[in-house]
Each structure stands twice: as C-alpha cells, then as structure tokens.
Amino acid sequence: MKIAIAHDYLTQFGGAERVVLSLMKAFPEAPIYTTLYDPDTTFPEFRSADVRVSPLNKAGAMRGNHRMALPFLAPVSSRITIDADVVIASSSGWAHGFRTNGRKLVYCHSPARWLYLTDEYLGSHGASSVIRPALAALRPVLKRWDAQAAASADRYLANSHVVQERIKHVYGIDSDVIFPPHRVDLDGSRELVPQIADDWPDFHLLVSRLLPYKNVDRAIEAFNDLPDERLVVVGKGPLAAQLRSKAKANSLLLEGIPDAQLRWLYANATALIAPSHEDFGLTVVEAAAFGTPALALRAGGYLDTVEPGLSGYFFSHPKAADIADAVHRHRERPLDRDAVAEHARGFDEDAFIGRIRNEVDLLMAGAFADRKHPHPA
Known part of the structure; x- marks a missing residue:
C-alpha cells in the first residue's frame, strides 16, 4: 500500500509541522508533498525526508513569507497530484485540496483561519492593512475552492473538539477527534540558557x-x-x-x-x-x-x-x-x-501513531464509504 503525506507548507516551526514529523514516524516510506519548503526555517528532520514541492517553491520571497503566496496557493494546490493509495493531508487551508488518484484522509488543524476567522488571524497590526483588502476580494473564489477541496476527502479527522465543531459548521462534514501528540524528548539533552x-x-x-x-x-x-x-x-x-x-x-x-x-x-x-x-x-x-x-x-x-x-x-x-x-x-x-x-x-506519540494507522486501515477497508463527498477538488 502506497502512503503519501501532504502538508500546506514546510516553512516554519509549529505544532502542525510537529504532527507531520509524527506522521513520518508512522509511515517512514511516505513522501511528503507541499507547496513551499525551506529547510532552514523548519525542523531539521525534514532534511532527511522525501519532500516534493510545487513550482511555487522557486520563489524565494514566498518561502520566506507564505502570506505573500496567498493569491497563488489555491491554483497551485489544485495542480499538485499525488499517486498513492492513501494521502494523509495535514491541513489548515491547502493540503486538503491536493489531488490524488487514491483515497484522502484529512487531519484538520482548522478550516482556514484567514478565510473564516479573518479578524482574529490578521488582527490590526502591520501587514494586515495590505492583506485584508486583497483577501476580501479573493474570499468568494477561495470559499468555493475550499468547499470543493473539503468535499474531495474520504474522511476528516479533527485535532480537537473545537475544530470538530468548526468542520461541521463550515463544511457540514462529520469528523472524529484525534489529539495531536507531543514529541518532546524527555530523555534528550538539556542545555541551559x-x-x-x-x-x-x-x-x-x-x-x-x-x-x-x-x-x-x-x-x-x-x-x-x-x-x-x-x-x-x-x-x-x-x-x-x-x-x-x-x-x-x-x-x-x-x-x-x-x-x-x-x-x-x-x-x-x-x-x-x-x-x-x-x-x-x-x-x-x-x-x-x-x-x-x-x-x-x-x-x-x-x-x-x-x-x-x-x-x-x-x-x-x-x-x-x-x-x-x-x-x-x-x-x-x-x-x-x-x-x-x-x-x-x-497525549503521547505512540497513541497518536496507533490511531492514525488504524484510520488508514479502516479507510482502505471501506469503513467510511458512506461519508464520501464525491466532488473534485
């Protein structure tokens, strides 16, 4: 069975990126598909992974500030095609829209904050005065794209109960909750500051x-x-x-x-x-x-x-x-x-890996066929 991992962009140190590291541990042979990747600004473990990027990654300025890529990410995400039996999409806005000829399991960190919680996401600081009007102009198109991307999934998982409620409200999709794991190495070396x-x-x-x-x-x-x-x-x-x-x-x-x-x-x-x-x-x-x-x-x-x-x-x-x-x-x-x-x-990693592997097995066995929303991303 061919497994692939998808993620919005690998350009920062964050909780979503740590989840991808756990997915790599669960499926060590799986390639990672993403829109943007900068090995210098995210976790060093990705350097040893098979990371496959979109053509957008050639634009260095966008790797440094993914918000600049906002007008391009929907069409670019729609052109990423993954050959796999199951794609596990770690998504907070884009990876759920990657195409595949197999089945798609979305692990949702949240429906896009910048689309549905814009004021909370942008605040009133700095670049928001530039981004806000651009986002307002793009919002109708992006909402249609996002709805189609969500409907292309065979199965949705939420990282918390509040996200589970948000997925239901935004997409009308039922999901189950799997808490993301902590990956801290309790036995690792500690260097005082x-x-x-x-x-x-x-x-x-x-x-x-x-x-x-x-x-x-x-x-x-x-x-x-x-x-x-x-x-x-x-x-x-x-x-x-x-x-x-x-x-x-x-x-x-x-x-x-x-x-x-x-x-x-x-x-x-x-x-x-x-x-x-x-x-x-x-x-x-x-x-x-x-x-x-x-x-x-x-x-x-x-x-x-x-x-x-x-x-x-x-x-x-x-x-x-x-x-x-x-x-x-x-x-x-x-x-x-x-x-x-x-x-x-x-909230340890072994529990998370066990549940994700079980979800993949159930998906391949057709356990969630009645939840499929057959609309192309």
Missing part, C-alpha cells in the same frame, strides 16, 4: 509564533505590571520588534533556540503562559510532559488539554489583568508537577 539560569532562577515561559491572534502582547503587558515576576518568550514572527519595544526588563524574547534549550526551559519554568485561542495548543502538552503547568485561556483546544486545578489554571479573557490574576493564583496554590506530567501521558 545562560542569561536566564544565572539571573532568573524563577521564570514563566511562553512559546508561540509572534502573530496578532496569539496575544503575546497581552502577556507582556501583564508582566510589565508584575515587576517581581519574569517572562521568557520563545518564538519568531512579524511582531517581534514591536513586542521587544513594549517589553520591560523582566521579559526576555528569544528566537531560533535549539531543542535542547527549549527542553531546559520547559523543565525549569514555573508555569507556561498560554494566552491565545488555539485550535489545540500543543505547547501546553509539551510543557506538561516536563511537569510544568499551564496558565491558559479558557477557550478552544485548551479545554481539551488543561485539567483545571490539576494541570493548570484558566483565565477567562486574553487581557493583562486576567493573566496577572492567574499568575497570582498559581503562586498561592502551586500544582503538583508529578500530577501534571502524568496528565500529559495521555
């Missing part, structure tokens, strides 16, 4: 892409008002300079750190700050694997991954005051780190 280890023995951690809807600015505002607390932000994105200018001396922004340093940060943080509305929110589970609890927004995928009072505390709004209140609550009632780590074991 000197400027933190020496000066900040006690710190909070936030791991996120620096995008408007991630609410990193609200977390920095909260710690600006907590002079006795420390915040380490790990991530990169278009808001980096703006966030650095806003942060006081008790917040530190890092980007491009090796996994060994990230493991050390996860293991030594007092708590992980998770202020955005995530479809799943993998960093919460990664931190929990090291026994580090989460202070998370009561919304989205965190409702699946955080057990309040056991593995973390919720706050109700992505506002500085709410985040600061959660920090105070955890200081007053710190959580047991062994219990947090035990909670994380329910």
Whole structure:
C-alpha cells in the first residue's frame, strides 16, 4: 500500500509541522508533498525526508513569507497530484485540496483561519492593512475552492473538539477527534540558557509564533505590571520588534533556540503562559510532559488539554489583568508537577501513531464509504 503525506507548507516551526514529523514516524516510506519548503526555517528532520514541492517553491520571497503566496496557493494546490493509495493531508487551508488518484484522509488543524476567522488571524497590526483588502476580494473564489477541496476527502479527522465543531459548521462534514501528540524528548539533552539560569532562577515561559491572534502582547503587558515576576518568550514572527519595544526588563524574547534549550526551559519554568485561542495548543502538552503547568485561556483546544486545578489554571479573557490574576493564583496554590506530567501521558506519540494507522486501515477497508463527498477538488 502506497502512503503519501501532504502538508500546506514546510516553512516554519509549529505544532502542525510537529504532527507531520509524527506522521513520518508512522509511515517512514511516505513522501511528503507541499507547496513551499525551506529547510532552514523548519525542523531539521525534514532534511532527511522525501519532500516534493510545487513550482511555487522557486520563489524565494514566498518561502520566506507564505502570506505573500496567498493569491497563488489555491491554483497551485489544485495542480499538485499525488499517486498513492492513501494521502494523509495535514491541513489548515491547502493540503486538503491536493489531488490524488487514491483515497484522502484529512487531519484538520482548522478550516482556514484567514478565510473564516479573518479578524482574529490578521488582527490590526502591520501587514494586515495590505492583506485584508486583497483577501476580501479573493474570499468568494477561495470559499468555493475550499468547499470543493473539503468535499474531495474520504474522511476528516479533527485535532480537537473545537475544530470538530468548526468542520461541521463550515463544511457540514462529520469528523472524529484525534489529539495531536507531543514529541518532546524527555530523555534528550538539556542545555541551559545562560542569561536566564544565572539571573532568573524563577521564570514563566511562553512559546508561540509572534502573530496578532496569539496575544503575546497581552502577556507582556501583564508582566510589565508584575515587576517581581519574569517572562521568557520563545518564538519568531512579524511582531517581534514591536513586542521587544513594549517589553520591560523582566521579559526576555528569544528566537531560533535549539531543542535542547527549549527542553531546559520547559523543565525549569514555573508555569507556561498560554494566552491565545488555539485550535489545540500543543505547547501546553509539551510543557506538561516536563511537569510544568499551564496558565491558559479558557477557550478552544485548551479545554481539551488543561485539567483545571490539576494541570493548570484558566483565565477567562486574553487581557493583562486576567493573566496577572492567574499568575497570582498559581503562586498561592502551586500544582503538583508529578500530577501534571502524568496528565500529559495521555497525549503521547505512540497513541497518536496507533490511531492514525488504524484510520488508514479502516479507510482502505471501506469503513467510511458512506461519508464520501464525491466532488473534485
């Protein structure tokens, strides 16, 4: 049986890309099809994979900023044709539209945020003033394309219950939930970050892409008002300079750190700050694997991954005051780190791989024939 993996674009370090790494482990012979790939800006494990790219990948500027490729991604995705018995499409907007002569299993991180949750995705910062009118003009065409792409799937899986509801609302398609796995190597080497280890023995951690809807600015505002607390932000994105200018001396922004340093940060943080509305929110589970609890927004995928009072505390709004209140609550009632780590074991990679392999077997056996939506992408 020929298996292939599809993914929107491999140009960044993110939870969706980590899922593709787990799919590679589940199906080590499978090639990976994608629109854009930059080995220098995503996980190094992809260098050893059979990554097959679209002609769009020749445009270096688009590899560096996939948002620039927005007007081209739908037609390019429709021209990618995969010869396989089963294509597993890891998709948040494009890979579900790749064509195949076999069956298509879509693992959906979310229906396209930029199409259905535009204001949340773009925010009010920087390039949004340029992208927003272009997206408004393209939206009717892209929605038609997206509906046809979704209908071409034989089977949909959601990465959380909130995404499951969104798939039903947007596409009218029933799906089942398989939580994405954490892939942190608990036994891997840990490399301390000197400027933190020496000066900040006690710190909070936030791991996120620096995008408007991630609410990193609200977390920095909260710690600006907590002079006795420390915040380490790990991530990169278009808001980096703006966030650095806003942060006081008790917040530190890092980007491009090796996994060994990230493991050390996860293991030594007092708590992980998770202020955005995530479809799943993998960093919460990664931190929990090291026994580090989460202070998370009561919304989205965190409702699946955080057990309040056991593995973390919720706050109700992505506002500085709410985040600061959660920090105070955890200081007053710190959580047991062994219990947090035990909670994380329910999201390990072996469980994910077993379920995905089972889904492929069921699909080939025709178990979901009644769910097929026979419309070409």
